[in-house]
Amino acid sequence: MSGSAITHTSRASSLTQRRRLINRALAQALPAPGAYPPVIHEAMRYSVLGDGKRIRPMLTLAACEAVGGALEDALPAACAVELIHAYSLVHDDLPAMDDDDVRRGRPSCHKRFGEAIGILTGDALLTLGFHLLTRPRRRPAVWLRIARELSHAAGTFGMIGGQVADVQASPTPGAEPIEYILTHKTGALIRAAVTIGGVAGGATKAALGRLTRYGGRVGLVFQLVDDLLDRDGVALVWGVSETRRRAEALTAQAKQAVSPFGARAEPLCALADVLLSREL
Numbered sequence: 001m002s003g004s005a006i007t008h009t010s011r012a013s014s015l016t017q018r019r020r021l022i023n024r025a026l027a028q029a030l031p032a033p034g035a036y037p038p039v040i041h042e043a044m045r046y047s048v049l050g051d052g053k054r055i056r057p058m059l060t061l062a063a064c065e066a067v068g069g070a071l072e073d074a075l076p077a078a079c080a081v082e083l084i085h086a087y088s089l090v091h092d093d094l095p096a097m098d099d100d101d102v103r104r105g106r107p108s109c110h111k112r113f114g115e116a117i118g119i120l121t122g123d124a125l126l127t128l129g130f131h132l133l134t135r136p137r138r139r140p141a142v143w144l145r146i147a148r149e150l151s152h153a154a155g156t157f158g159m160i161g162g163q164v165a166d167v168q169a170s171p172t173p174g175a176e177p178i179e180y181i182l183t184h185k186t187g188a189l190i191r192a193a194v195t196i197g198g199v200a201g202g203a204t205k206a207a208l209g210r211l212t213r214y215g216g217r218v219g220l221v222f223q224l225v226d227d228l229l230d231r232d233g234v235a236l237v238w239g240v241s242e243t244r245r246r247a248e249a250l251t252a253q254a255k256q257a258v259s260p261f262g263a264r265a266e267p268l269c270a271l272a273d274v275l276l277s278r279e280l
């Protein structure tokens with residue numbers, strides 16, 4: 001096997017291990033399926049424990065590691081960001097939004113449990129995400145900071161703002177709304193996933209600056225690649241080869257931003273490559 005094939009294999013197995021760790025933590029954090037009233041707890045588990053890539057929580061763990069923190073230090077923050085992401089998918093699939101029947105290879109939450117439970121499941125996942133952060137722990141200021149970062153990224157100056165702009169956009173939006181949607185709808189939560197991992201790991205201000213730069217760039221790459229795969233959004237505005245060129249340049253900049261962390265930045269670099277290639 002060539003050197004690069006070995007690197008590829010060990011990167012992939014380390015990401016698989018992390019995904020398992022996150023899946024176990026999520027399964028523990030979610031209410032037991034039989035807890036009363038059972039339908040909502042079953043719907044929450046159904047929506048979260050399906051076949052997700054866990055990109056955001058993996059970014060949280062990798063950022064914590066890059067600044068010398070232990071993975072366990074960042075697990076509650078990693079779970080919180082995945083629960084918020086899962087809520088956004090459940091609500092995005094509703095008839096009033098994207099009206100999608102399928103999510104993660106099976107019926108979307110409202111198709112399986114009905115529309116009222118679909119709405120309530122999204123609400124419940126968002127609420128549980130923040131509840132996880134408020135469990136009494138040492139370093140309470142760290143958890144307060146994480147809750148603040150996450151709520152900002154999920155709110156009207158982040159993901160919800162981006163979704164509103166998208167819902168209201170014309171079929172051929174101009175450059176300004178496109179850029180806003182790009183950086184807010186999916187980018188804000190991805191960037192926050194990275195930042196909160198750094199906060200959990202005790203990052204210095206300078207280290208957080210580097211992580212935030214990395215997170216902003218990989219967040220953009222995620223959306224550019226999504227548009228390239230679907231041949232919509234910016235891929236229509238900028239064209240396929242220009243969008244691809246920008247995604248590659250942003251990935252290089254993201255890796256450059258975290259290069260001062262040395263070998264500890266390897267998981268962040270692996271994830272940047274994964275976001276560009278979507279090989280996961």
Ligand code: GRG
Nearest residue numbers: 052053054055088091092104160163185186226
């Ligand atoms: C409804 C409040 C509210 C917000 C919705 C982020 C968002 C805003 C909607 C997502 C809609 C969507 C499906 C966008 C395409 C890109 C995307 C976010 C895909 C899903 O994320 P992945 O690929 O999914 O990380 P998995 O299933 O792997 O977690």
